[in-house]
Amino acid sequence: xxxxxxxxxxxxxxxxxxxxxxxxxxxxxxxxxxxxxxxxxxxxxxxxxxxxxxxxxxxxxxxxxxxxxxxxxxxxxxxxxxxxxxxxxxxxxxxxxxxxxxxxxxxxxxxxxxxxxxxxxxxxxxxxxxxxxxxxxxxxxxxxxxxxxxxxxxxxxxxxxxxxxxxxxxxxxxxxxxxxxxxxxxxxxxxxxxxxxxxxxxxxxxxxxxxxxxxxxxxxxxxxxxxxxxxxxxxxxxxxxxxxxxxxxxxxxxxxxxxxxxxxxxxxxxxxxxxxxxxxxxxxxxxxxxxxxxxxxxxxxxxxxxxxxxxxxxxxxxxxxxxxxxxxxxxxxxxxxxxxxxxxxxxxxxxxxxxxxxxxxxxxxxxxxxxxxxxxxxxxxxxxxxxxxxxxxxxxxxxxxxxxxxxxxxxxxxxxxxxxxxxxxxxxxxxxxxxxxxxxxxxxxxxxxxxxxxxxxxxxxxxxxxxxxxxxxxxxxxxxxxxxxxxxxxxxxxxxxxxxxxxxxxxxxxxxxxxxxxxxxxxxxxxxxxxxxxxxxxxxxxxxxxxxxxxxxxxxxxxxxxxxxxxxxxxxxxxxxxxxxxxxxxxxxxxxxxxxxxxxxxxxxxxxxxxxxxxxxxxxxxxxxxxxxxxxxxxxxxxxxxxxxxxxxxxxxxxxxxxxxxxxxxxxxxxxxxxxxxxxxxxxxxxxxxxxxxxxxxxxxxxxxxxxxxxxxxxxxxxxxxxxxxxxxxxxxxxxxxxxxxxxxxxxxxxxxxxxxxxxxxxxxxxxxxxxxxxxxxxxxxxxxxxxxxxxxxxxxx
Numbered sequence: 001x002x003x004x005x006x007x008x009x010x011x012x013x014x015x016x017x018x019x020x021x022x023x024x025x026x027x028x029x030x031x032x033x034x035x036x037x038x039x040x041x042x043x044x045x046x047x048x049x050x051x052x053x054x055x056x057x058x059x060x061x062x063x064x065x066x067x068x069x070x071x072x073x074x075x076x077x078x079x080x081x082x083x084x085x086x087x088x089x090x091x092x093x094x095x096x097x098x099x100x101x102x103x104x105x106x107x108x109x110x111x112x113x114x115x116x117x118x119x120x121x122x123x124x125x126x127x128x129x130x131x132x133x134x135x136x137x138x139x140x141x142x143x144x145x146x147x148x149x150x151x152x153x154x155x156x157x158x159x160x161x162x163x164x165x166x167x168x169x170x171x172x173x174x175x176x177x178x179x180x181x182x183x184x185x186x187x188x189x190x191x192x193x194x195x196x197x198x199x200x201x202x203x204x205x206x207x208x209x210x211x212x213x214x215x216x217x218x219x220x221x222x223x224x225x226x227x228x229x230x231x232x233x234x235x236x237x238x239x240x241x242x243x244x245x246x247x248x249x250x251x252x253x254x255x256x257x258x259x260x261x262x263x264x265x266x267x268x269x270x271x272x273x274x275x276x277x278x279x280x281x282x283x284x285x286x287x288x289x290x291x292x293x294x295x296x297x298x299x300x301x302x303x304x305x306x307x308x309x310x311x312x313x314x315x316x317x318x319x320x321x322x323x324x325x326x327x328x329x330x331x332x333x334x335x336x337x338x339x340x341x342x343x344x345x346x347x348x349x350x351x352x353x354x355x356x357x358x359x360x361x362x363x364x365x366x367x368x369x370x371x372x373x374x375x376x377x378x379x380x381x382x383x384x385x386x387x388x389x390x391x392x393x394x395x396x397x398x399x400x401x402x403x404x405x406x407x408x409x410x411x412x413x414x415x416x417x418x419x420x421x422x423x424x425x426x427x428x429x430x431x432x433x434x435x436x437x438x439x440x441x442x443x444x445x446x447x448x449x450x451x452x453x454x455x456x457x458x459x460x461x462x463x464x465x466x467x468x469x470x471x472x473x474x475x476x477x478x479x480x481x482x483x484x485x486x487x488x489x490x491x492x493x494x495x496x497x498x499x500x501x502x503x504x505x506x507x508x509x510x511x512x513x514x515x516x517x518x519x520x521x522x523x524x525x526x527x528x529x530x531x532x533x534x535x536x537x538x539x540x541x542x543x544x545x546x547x548x549x550x551x552x553x554x555x556x557x558x559x560x561x562x563x564x565x566x567x568x569x570x571x572x573x574x575x576x577x578x579x580x581x582x583x584x585x586x587x588x589x590x591x592x593x594x595x596x597x598x599x600x601x602x603x604x605x606x607x608x609x610x611x612x613x614x615x616x617x618x619x620x621x622x623x624x625x626x627x628x629x630x631x632x633x634x635x636x637x638x639x640x641x642x643x644x645x646x647x648x649x650x651x652x653x654x655x656x657x658x659x660x661x662x663x664x665x666x667x668x669x670x671x672x673x674x675x676x677x678x679x680x681x682x683x684x685x686x687x688x689x690x691x692x693x694x695x696x697x698x699x700x701x702x703x704x705x706x707x708x709x710x711x712x713x714x715x716x717x718x719x720x721x722x723x724x725x726x727x728x729x730x731x732x733x734x735x736x737x738x739x740x741x742x743x744x745x746x747x748x749x750x751x752x753x754x755x756x757x758x759x760x761x762x763x764x765x766x767x768x769x770x771x772x773x774x775x776x777x778x779x780x781x782x783x784x785x786x787x788x789x790x791x792x793x794x795x796x797x798x
Contacts (some may be wrong), residue, residue: 035270050608292729340680426658444737682755
């Protein structure tokens with residue numbers, strides 16, 4: 001039944017396409033216009049994708065934290081490390097910048113030297129009051145020196161918050177309105193308003209302002225992604241068109257292929273708009289991916305058309321055979337490629353799920369476009385001229401094909417020895433791979449915002465927030481002396497970890513209160529004793545204006561407190577060590593029967609998310625291998641054929657993993673993607689080769705040697721062409737400023753090059769060596785499904 005269906009299906013498809021050419025072109029144009037209208041729904045991601053699923057414990061804890069204390073990581077920090085700041089003109093201009101920032105509706109509030117508050121005791125009421133640090137703008141250098149001495153030496157509460165006493169760096173913190181954190185308003189404010197303010201300040205003062213903070217980084221990161229999309233598309237079109245023309249030496253063939261992939265790119269953007277998916281660092285790769293994956297379809301179809309024309313010169317018959325003979329094999333290869341991407345759909349990560357859905361849909365879309373457009377356009381054109389067919393008989397191509405045949409015919413033992421040696425070396429390399437990565441590791445290194453991140457890590461010990469939530473399980477339990485002492489001991493432990501900043505919590509406010517009670521003497525910046533606690537807390541209760549400060553550290557019931565620290569950019573293995581050390585300190589100071597304490601924050605979410613993603617991407621790779629194995633089993637109805645087809649495609653993955661180990665390239669989200677993508681694409685060559693091999697078996701009366709050599713000569717050229725196009729096509733991603741995209745491009749290119757050699761040399765060698773085992777006529781003589789239908793008329797392939 002299946003054999004009968006497939007035997008007549010593709011000739012029927014060919015007739016339908018060639019008899020309804022105008023109608024099909026109108027339908028393609030109409031659908032393209034429809035998808036073009038969906039472009040208005042495209043938008044770039046303003047949110048920070050959470051890789052973890054909603055029910056993951058880390059996500060649940062983070063949501064519990066934000067429910068009490070609100071969104072974290074909404075601060076933009078500006079800093080200057082320059083003694084020239086401490087002149088009346090520059091210092092007052094710096095304070096004016098703070099006022100200008102606070103005037104914007106996008107800014108919730110600002111902490112700076114301009115509006116800094118000093119906690120003092122009112123001797124009359126015995127209450128604490130907040131006095132301005134800066135009562136009047138300083139007019140002399142002596143006034144500024146006095147102010148900075150007061151700030152650096154007598155206000156330890158603001159140490160590492162507003163200033164760094166060692167380097168003299170001054171910092172302003174602007175907190176964005178949390179309602180605009182994940183909207184386009186944030187981007188517009190940071191790129192336009194904030195950028196103009198900072199530039200104006202720098203022009204006036206000649207001082208270098210460093211700017212950072214998670215909203216700032218996310219905004220500039222998004223802008224970098226947007227800027228690179230156009231570069232990738234142009235580069236992919238340019239590279240693939242040049243290589244295509246080099247092989248075919250035909251402007252006509254190159255132009256037709258470029259039209260196909262350009263329409264494919266338009267469809268890719270259209271589907272993003274239609275599905276209302278945001279453009280992220282992954283979905284931004286889909287348009288150039290469609291170009292790179294679409295060109296091999298064009299190569300196989302156009303190459304087959306020219307081969308047929310070269311043999312018999314009958315255009316109608318040539319076009320019919322292009323569709324009926326290559327259509328099914330090309331469909332199979334596109335399905336396997338789409339399967340490699342579709343495995344991401346099963347993951348709980350929305351980021352990868354959307355990438356998998358759009359990529360797999362568009363891969364099938366580019367197959368449909370190439371199958372319809374190429375034969376139809378050629379049907380309206382005259383037959384290719386002799387000069388357009390010269391590439392079929394190039395001497396260097398004949399040399400390459402002869403070399404492959406010679407290796408397979410006479411040097412199979414050497415091929416196997418080399419394969420085993422490379423495999424052993426690769427396995428040794430795999431054992432040197434580490435699972436690592438960091439929050440900013442893949443960000444563009446040559447950008448101003450990356451350099452500013454490094455500046456703030458050096459000056460203020462990091463910008464990635466890490467939160468510790470202490471639930472005392474009783475009202476006002478936070479301000480109990482025992483709780484404060486435990487939090488202080490935990491803070492001291494955290495302060496000893498070099499990658500973490502000095503933690504800030506209600507403990508610091510209580511210490512500041514004691515210092516204020518003793519008339520601001522710095523040595524009293526410490527927790528009150530049990531005797532002092534009563535009257536210091538009594539003074540605090542009489543105070544007004546401290547509410548905002550307290551709300552930042554403690555919830556409204558006084559039951560739950562937060563302890564905030566910032567982590568430097570460290571590798572995941574070190575991040576795990578820090579998490580373990582902090583957790584041990586929590587267990588030591590906070591008995592689980594009396595307190596509920598947990599760690600959260602963006603730093604921890606990144607750690608958990610990376611480990612979760614690596615684990616699930618390995619599952620995705622295993623699923624891709626399993627799916628394609630089942631697919632091959634269905635096609636060939638032979639377990640041995642499945643094994644033979646998998647070996648030359650798994651070997652390149654192992655080699656690439658080994659190369660990563662030797663080169664020190666770690667396993668992380670951006671590099672683990674390589675294997676699923678490369679496997680789905682590399683197996684295409686195997687299908688094309690085995691498809692032709694099956695056809696040659698029937699033509700040569702099950703003579704395996706003759707069939708293998710014939711298949712190698714017939715498909716070797718197209719496989720070489722497509723592999724070279726894929727190699728250079730994916731190589732365009734190396735120009736990316738993002739480390740992850742760069743690694744993806746380089747590793748996929750290398751893997752596909754290994755896969756080409758493996759499919760052209762190792763695969764035929766295995767078929768020849770195992771010919772007796774697989775030459776089962778009962779299996780092959782009556783196949784359940786024909787990948788390439790037999791020719792019913794016209795001369796046989798050479």
